[in-house]
Amino acid sequence: DAGVIQSPRHEVTEMGQEVTLRCKPISGHDYLFWYRQTMMRGLELLIYFNNNVPIDDSGMPEDRFSAKMPNASFSTLKIQPSEPRDSAVYFCASRTGFFEAFFGQGTRLTVV
Amino acid sequence: GIQVEQSPPDLILQEGANSTLRCNFSDSVNNLQWFHQNPWGQLINLFYIPSGTKQNGRLSATTVATERYSLLYISSSQTTDSGVYFCAVEGAGNNRKLIWGLGTSLAVNP
Numbered sequence: 001d002a003g004v005i006q007s008p009r010h011e012v013t014e015m016g017q018e019v020t021l022r023c024k025p026i027s028g029h030d031y032l033f034w035y036r037q038t039m040m041r042g043l044e045l046l047i048y049f050n051n052n053v054p055i056d057d058s059g060m061p062e063d064r065f066s067a068k069m070p071n072a073s074f075s076t077l078k079i080q081p082s083e084p085r086d087s088a089v090y091f092c093a094s095r096t097g098f099f100e101a102f103f104g105q106g107t108r109l110t111v112v
Numbered sequence: 113g114i115q116v117e118q119s120p121p122d123l124i125l126q127e128g129a130n131s132t133l134r135c136n137f138s139d140s141v142n143n144l145q146w147f148h149q150n151p152w153g154q155l156i157n158l159f160y161i162p163s164g165t166k167q168n169g170r171l172s173a174t175t176v177a178t179e180r181y182s183l184l185y186i187s188s189s190q191t192t193d194s195g196v197y198f199c200a201v202e203g204a205g206n207n208r209k210l211i212w213g214l215g216t217s218l219a220v221n222p
Binding site: 031045050 | 157
């Protein structure tokens with residue numbers, strides 16, 4: 001398996017634009033997590049899914065953020081409208097059951 | 113909720129030295145993982161170790177669940193070991209959230 005795949009690797013966008021981040025989890029994994037990492041706040045869990053169903057979205061900062069998982073092999077994290085304070089590295093991770101989580105390489109988002 | 117504390121926060125080593133990183137957690141856990149975030153930002157799995165001892169090359173880890181701590185040993189450190197080491201735990205129960213420590217930032221000098 002190629003591991004967790006995220007795209008794009010880098011994204012630069014202007015304030016107010018819509019941004020969509022994508023994630024393909026490891027095949028067979030039933031949990032998918034979206035994280036955000038900044039220098040000030042470290043790694044923050046935004047939302048996680050189990051069997052494509054959102055279980056805990058308490059970390060989603062505000063209504064501008066939304067996440068979907070239409071099937072077991074794809075998830076998106078959307079920011080609309082984007083703001084400079086959304087600049088961060090966004091990670092997707094997947095796991096099965098109690099076992100270890102594996103992370104994608106991240107998407108570095110810069111909002112100017 | 114569970115608290116995770118890592119120590120030391122920063123560490124500087126000469127190549128070839130050994131080191132021990134510690135992770136303390138405040139409650140029972142189902143899952144404990146050690147990660148290495150390299151200077152390029154990639155999060156790399158080191159160990160899945162809710163209890164016991166594991167070894168992988170120059171790295172080994174021990175978790176004593178009853179005493180609520182885990183140790184990561186790095187022997188014969190190399191410059192490629194530089195980066196941030198994170199401990200993350202999942203509490204007992206149904207929630208699958210990983211709770212993260214703040215990390216140990218390691219610099220290995222040649």
